[in-house]
């Protein structure tokens with residue numbers, strides 16, 4: 001229950017200078033308690049009013065979690081002296097504080113607030129110090145004013161302070177002018193909260209600012225949670241009108257206004273009118289243009305057939321006709337695509353392509369969308385592979401992502417090979433192409449039947465469907481041994497067939513009907529049976545993959561239960577409770593949002609000591625230490641990246657004993673265990689099952705109902721993704737043909 005408490009700050013245990021996360025002690029009615037939260041700068045001796053909630057931390061006992069802190073001005077002479085001498089105003093120490101209080105007495109606060117210039121009569125005071133005092137009071141007033149409003153709508157003090165950092169005192173004016181501007185600054189905010197605030201501030205139900213904000217909000221949500229780069233105009237107008245309970249005509253008007261100021265673009269894609277956020281439109285258009293300018297056929301490598309045959313001899317392998325075709329295509333085309341399921345020889349082909357290019361003295365760069373995929377590529381090809389972000393030398397300045405490699409400073413190489421292209425989204429593809437010279441060959445390798453990228457766009461599928469870029473689809477499976485059914489069954493599933501289930505193979509199905517039984521079985525498998533059967537470490541080698549997040553066998557619940565078994569609480573084990581999660585030393589965790597500015601240090605291997613930034617959606621780590629006083633956790637991501645992970649970022653961290661299939665893309669595990677139950681049809685799809693099964697190297701165990709498994713195999717409906725790259729490519733093709 002939220003309560004408000006008045007007291008005096010008696011000690012500051014920790015303060016993070018970057019985000020103001022503060023642990024401090026408050027004296028209230030002769031009792032001292034600890035308070036924790038993101039609060040404005042406070043000093044010992046200051047009187048405060050705190051709105052917050054008490055909770056009991058298992059290690060540190062009772063604490064007050066602050067949701068809003070208001071500074072109270074001192075009243076008595078003694079209080080004013082204590083306040084001023086606490087260092088709260090830079091440049092005013094004990095001596096000056098005494099002089100001020102002696103001169104103005106009980107009137108001090110009024111003078112400070114209303115007539116600060118009078119302070120200049122005191123020795124040691126300078127116009128700069130007076131300015132600082134003015135600013136401090138103005139900031140406190142600003143915070144108080146803004147929080148009086150924000151706190152009513154569940155908007156946080158953290159947002160208020162960030163707003164001040166960005167806009168200073170003008171933030172209030174901007175907010176009054178258009179409260180919805182908050183959503184432009186923090187698109188992750190709940191529209192409803194901002195909307196309630198705006199309506200109470202007098203904005204009308206049909207105000208254009210309200211409707212425009214909702215249009216942008218729906219387009220933003222469509223891209224961040226469903227991967228759309230655009231939405232059908234009709235659908236968008238309907239969604240907005242319904243959500244705001246207004247006439248469609250009003251939404252149409254607001255939409256045209258947004259188009260006029262270039263915040264959105266309306267264009268007909270594949271015969272349907274679509275609305276884009278301006279950035280996404282530009283992005284997909286750019287990708288199409290760049291692909292076109294790179295399309296060409298090279299004839300600079302002689303005797304390709306002989307060179308492939310030599311590779312075959314050296315590696316004791318005979319390529320199929322199709323594989324040979326893929327190699328030749330990659331060697332001669334400006335842009336090419338090689339797609340195929342597991343074990344169809346993609347990696348072997350990449351090795352041959354690198355080999356021949358390098359014989360010709362050509363410089364080849366390898367990259368992949370995630371750290372794990374890049375690591376796998378590097379190990380398989382015995383050649384350095386980087387994440388695309390690193391290849392582009394991404395840096396972060398003032399929270400802005402900057403790629404050092406771009407049109408003015410392109411990647412200096414002859415060939416770029418991208419692995420796991422199904423996971424590449426529009427945003428990163430756009431930057432990769434911006435940094436690629438027209439004369440660099442681009443080879444995109446991936447499995448088009450995997451789930452699409454987490455970020456917006458449908459790059460690989462759109463490119464293949466457009467028929468603009470030459471591609472080869474590999475279908476024959478080479479990786480098979482007598483008792484191995486994983487690869488075989490992955491292909492069966494992809495073809496709509498029921499998997500072969502055979503005892504003592506590496507592909508099991510355990511029939512359980514109730515969700516409770518499924519949960520029990522999954523936990524038994526992960527904690528007892530599989531570790532001994534596979535001689536595996538359950539924390540590293542076994543991964544539970546869930547179709548859904550919620551429910552008894554959803555990701556959240558399985559994580560909670562597995563944590564109790566695999567990493568239980570202990571007297572000496574540090575932990576930190578954050579919202580519904582308890583994070584504990586030894587826990588396996590996952591980053592669930594791209595954080596381009598998070599700094600890490602490489603602690604293993606050739607690059608030991610390298611410091612860089614960027615921890616991305618899907619990166620897995622282990623908590624090594626928790627420092628509650630400092631408000632940070634030490635987490636090692638991807639086995640070698642040490643991050644000091646600030647508590648204020650914990651919304652982006654989840655336990656990962658279990659993870660959703662979506663988040664497992666691009667990763668491989670020795671063993672995967674998946675509950676198979678009836679859930680939303682959109683989560684019971686063939687490509688979700690296929691993606692899950694192809695994550696396993698040694699063992700697949702599916703637990704649940706056969707009927708649910710059958711449903712998944714038959715359900716080819718994929719979550720619809722609206723994108724325009726296909727259409728843009730086709731248009732360009734048509735234009736070029738017309739010109740020719």
Ligand SMILES: Nc1ncnc2c1ncn2[C@@H]1O[C@H](COP(=O)(O)OP(=O)(O)OP(=O)(O)O)[C@@H](O)[C@H]1O
Pocket residue numbers: 317318319320323340341342343344345346347348349478479
């Ligand atoms: N033409 C071939 N003849 C015999 N074996 C082959 C042939 N092509 C590939 N292989 C073998 O098949 C196995 C799988 O190939 P590879 O690892 O290249 O496939 P992949 O498509 O990259 O698989 P994944 O996506 O699962 O990593 C390897 O052991 C490889 O040596």
